[in-house]
Amino acid sequence: MAATTPSTLRIGYRYRPKRLASRYDAIVIGSGMGGLTTAALLSELGWKVCVLEQHYTAGGYTHSYERNGYEWDVGVHYIGDVGAQTRTRRMFDFLSDGNLKWAPMDAEFDRFYVGDKVFNAKAGKQEFRDNLIRQFPNEQAAIDEYMSLLASSGSALSALGMGRAMKPWQQSIAQPYLNWKTPDVFFRNTYDVLSELSDDPDLIAVLCGQWGDMGLPPKQSTFLVHAMIARHYLYGGYYPIGGAWKIAESIIPKIQASGGEVFTYATVAEILVEDGKVRGVEMKDGHRIDCECVISSAGVDNTFTRLLAADVVKQTGYKEKLESVQPSFAHLGMYIGLAETAEQLGLPKTNYWIYPGNDYDAAVSAFLEDSQAPFPVVYISFPSAKDPDYLTRHPGTSTIEIVAPAPYEWFAKWRDKTWGKRGEDYESFKAELGERLLEHLYDKVPQVRDKIDYFEVSTPLSTNWFGGYRQGELYGLSHTAERMQQKWLRPQTDIKGLWLTGQDILTCGVTGAMMAGMLTTMSLVGARKIAPLMKRIYN
Ligand SMILES: Cc1cc2nc3c(=O)[nH]c(=O)nc-3n(C[C@H](O)[C@H](O)[C@H](O)COP(=O)(O)OP(=O)(O)OC[C@H]3O[C@@H](n4cnc5c(N)ncnc54)[C@H](O)[C@@H]3O)c2cc1C
Secondary structure, eight states: OOOOOOOOOOOSEEOOGGGSOSOOSEEEEOOSHHHHHHHHHHHHTTOOEEEEOSSSSSSGGGOEEEETTEEEESSOSOBOSOSSSOHHHHHHHHHTTTOOOEEEOOSEEEEEEETTEEEEEESSHHHHHHHHHHHOGGGHHHHHHHHHHHHHHHHHHHHHHHHHHSOHHHHHHHHHHHHHHSOGGGGSBHHHHHHHHOOOHHHHHHHTTTGGGTTOOTTTSBHHHHHHHHHHTTTOOEEETTOTHHHHHHHHHHHHHTTOEEEESOOEEEEEEETTEEEEEEETTSOEEEOSOEEEOSOHHHIIIIISOHHHHHHTTHHHHGGGOOBOOBEEEEEEEESSOHHHHTOOSSEEEEESSSOHHHHHHHHHHOTTSOOSOEEEEOHHHHOTTHHHHSTTOEEEEEEEEOOGGGGGGGTTSOTTOSOHHHHHHHHHHHHHHHHHHHHHOGGGTTTEEEEEEEOHHHHHHHHOOTTOBSSSBOOOHHHHTOTTOSSBOSSBTEEEOSTTTSOSSHHHHHHHHHHHHHHHHOHHHHHHHHHHHHO
16 A cells, blocks of 8 residues: 655645744634634734644645645535625635635535435525525525524524623523524524424425534524534635635635744643643644734634643533533545546536435434445535636646545544554555445545546544544534523633633634634733724724
8 A cells, every 4th residue: 555645735835943033922722713813814914923734734624635646625515604794704814815716606505315315505695585485486585584583593603703802790691682683493402493384394304404414404403503614605606716725725815924933843832721721732842932812713622621731621611511522423534536527527516415315313323323334425526616716826736626525433443553553454544434424425436436536534533633623513513402602702811811712612614713813812911902903804
């Protein structure tokens, strides 16, 4: 077996203690979208910020990698809400100084294969509704009611975010208003809410066809997050031109402009807390960086179970709090290279979601009980087809990515082994899973059979290795109703000088992590100081 060569696609500046400035106003742990957004906004306010990233390239789940002449993304397949001057788009434009450009996907941006039936999601609020009614002509009332619930979810999510950014005393004053904006329906499970609107299991399945975007099937997920995702993609899907890595590449200059830097190969071993206050971080190489403001975007689990001393976590009560949240599920990733272009192969700018039937929860349970049961969801994406710039970087080729759930426990026995050197048994297990995934691809895209030039499979151990997630969590914390109601999941912690950001603070998704970055900056500097900046971004 030939050794796998590491990717040469690198963003960020390799960490060396001597490359550090003598002083920083803040340290950010992790260079994912949450960390980069916080760092960039603080930099805009004149702060000198040091971003420390353990991976060899910056961007967290927005990073891309290259191998054997192909390039793939690991955690970005489509982003919604960027086709017009929305709040999301304005924030991306601001962070990237307008350098991040977006390409629309096909009007039918998501296709759901539910058993032997096929449904599509169409871009555009009216088109989305009309298309649903065409597919379910008897369900017009249910569909309209669903659309109005989606419409009110925007202010519910904003209220949730506002509450998170407030200090506890502000929150208690504002609580009646926040409760009014987030009626109970948003914290009920998605299936219960939808089954009160309609008893057509296919309609419910289609409405929940994007459940993989937050990692919980409808009987376990909270309706707020379901609605947030459905709204996010209501006007279709967009892809960052040049690849997902352009996201980090276009934001980093903002951090550098005020003297900050984004360091890679920079693993933080511990957040140093003395006398109840943050004093800085200790790096894996033993070097200490002093700073009284540390923002962790490395995930709540990592922050409290790995980066803080156990006694600090216990004394501050976070040990018990952690019991109210669980990791989200882990996944397999399949990265495929083909020696013909997307156009030659007829690859679409549409994501495929393949389900064995319309009972998603039952399919998940069956799969968790028996690994030979069908994958409860197989997601296929065609990144090179979505990227109008791909062929200038990799002429004559195309790529396909497949994602499917897989429990971390299946791979736990190899957890202490090094990436690329986990042995023949690990490789053959991956090959077996890869073959199963390929069968789904050949079934839906038969023209690529015999055209695959290269492929590799990632496992939850890869997510652990490259992203630091202890159990290879796909989306950080699981998006249950219980998690969404945890008030301690907020930017400010009970440890003076320690702040949190990223997908665990609000919701997963590149935009969720970006908005968490905005909330963290807001709580850190206060509403008065951030107001002029928000005005510049949004006016
Ligand atoms: C397969 C997959 C597909 C996805 N598809 C989409 C999609 O199509 N659209 C979408 O919007 N979202 C998608 N997402 C979700 C989205 O990518 C994430 O929710 C979001 O990027 C998370 O950002 P974050 O900043 O919170 O965390 P991350 O991006 O995970 O960043 C955390 C960073 O912290 C670093 N870190 C951890 N520990 C340390 C340490 N001790 N020292 C230094 N650094 C450390 C990690 O290496 C990592 O870079 C997908 C995710 C996955 C996994």
